[in-house]
Amino acid sequence: MIIGLTGGIASGKSTVSNLLRSHGLPVVDADIIARQVVEQGHPAYEKIVEQFGEDILDEARNIDRKKLGSIVFTNEEKRMVLNGIVHPAVRMGMKNEAAAHLKDGHPHVVLDIPLLFESELTHMVDRTLLVFVDEEIQLRRLMDRDGFTEAEAKSRIAAQMPLKDKVQLADAVIMNTGSLEELKDKVETQLREWNMI
Numbered sequence: 301m302i303i304g305l306t307g308g309i310a311s312g313k314s315t316v317s318n319l320l321r322s323h324g325l326p327v328v329d330a331d332i333i334a335r336q337v338v339e340q341g342h343p344a345y346e347k348i349v350e351q352f353g354e355d356i357l358d359e360a361r362n363i364d365r366k367k368l369g370s371i372v373f374t375n376e377e378k379r380m381v382l383n384g385i386v387h388p389a390v391r392m393g394m395k396n397e398a399a400a401h402l403k404d405g406h407p408h409v410v411l412d413i414p415l416l417f418e419s420e421l422t423h424m425v426d427r428t429l430l431v432f433v434d435e436e437i438q439l440r441r442l443m444d445r446d447g448f449t450e451a452e453a454k455s456r457i458a459a460q461m462p463l464k465d466k467v468q469l470a471d472a473v474i475m476n477t478g479s480l481e482e483l484k485d486k487v488e489t490q491l492r493e494w495n496m497i
Contacts, residue, residue, distance in 0.1 A: 301408045301496070302398060304425030306416035308463045309456055310442035312476035312483065313431045317412045319487045323497050326401040327410045328394050337389040338363050344389045351381055373459055387419055395424070408496050417469050418461050429490065430470035432463050433477060 305320070305327070307313030317327050337344045340361060348363060349356070352371065358364045372379040394411055401409045413421055422428060433441070435457070442453040467473055472493075474486045491497040 301427065301494070302425045303408065303410045303494075303496075304416045304422060304428045305410050305412045305431070306414060306428065306466065306470070307431035307476075308433070308438060308460050308466070309414075310438050310445060311431045311433045311463060312441075313412065313414065315480070315483065316429075316431045316474060316476070316487055317410070319484055320410050320491075323488075323491060325408055325410050325496070326406050327412050328397045328401070330390055330394060330411070330413045330415075333393040333397070334386055334390050337386065337393060342389070344385050347385045348382065351385065352378075373455060379459075383419070391421070391424070415460070417466055422469075427471045427494065428469065430463070430466050430473045431476050432467060432473050433475075435463075437477060438463070 303325075305313060305317060307316070317329065321327050336342070338348060339345060345363065348368070352368060356364055356368045356371070368382070372382050394413075398409045398411060411425055413419070413424075416422060416425075416428060438457060439450070439453050442448060442456060443450060446453075448456065472490055474483070474490060476483055476486075488497070
C-alpha cells in the first residue's frame with residue numbers, strides 16, 4: 301500500500317514522517333527529491349535558470365532557494381511556471397524511488413508530499429494521511445522555527461490550501477496539537493487501523 305502523507309507548513313508533518321520511519325516504513329520525501337532535481341546538471345535546473353534568470357543563482361551557480369522563493373511566494377503566475385518545471389520531475393523521481401522500495405520487498409511505502417491535494421497527486425497513492433494543526437499554532441510554530449515576522453509567516457501559510465479544507469479530502473487525519481508522546485500514540489493507532497504494523 302502506498303500512503304500519501306501531507307500537511308501544511310509547520311504542521312508537524314516532518315515529525316510524523318520520522319515516526320513512520322521509526323516503524324520501519326520507507327518514506328519517499330518530495331522535498332528532498334525537489335532539491336535533487338534542481339541541482340546543476342539536471343534538466344529542471346536549466347529550465348529554471350532560463351525562466352528566472354541568473355539572478356537566482358549563488359556564487360557556486362546553485363539555485364538560491366530563498367531568492368527564488370521570494371519571487372514565487374508573491375507572484376502566482378511565476379509560482380505556476382516554477383511548479384510546471386519542478387513537479388513533473390519530482391513525480392518521476394518519487395515514482396522511481398517508491399517502485400524500488402516495493403521491489404525490495406517493503407509492503408508499504410509512504411510518499412511525503414506537502415502539496416498532495418493542491419497538485420492533484422492523490423492518483424499516486426492508495427490512502428491519504430493529513431497532519432493537522434490549527435492556524436494559531438501553525439503561525440506560532442512557523443515564526444519560531446524559521447524566524448519569520450508574522451506577515452512573512454502569514455504569506456507562506458496563505459500560499460497553501462488551508463489545512464481545514466484538506467481535512468475533507470484526507471482518508472485519515474492526525475491532530476498535532478498536543479505533545480510528542482500524544483503524536484506518537486496517534487500515529488501508532490492509525491498504523492494499526494490500516495494494518496500496517
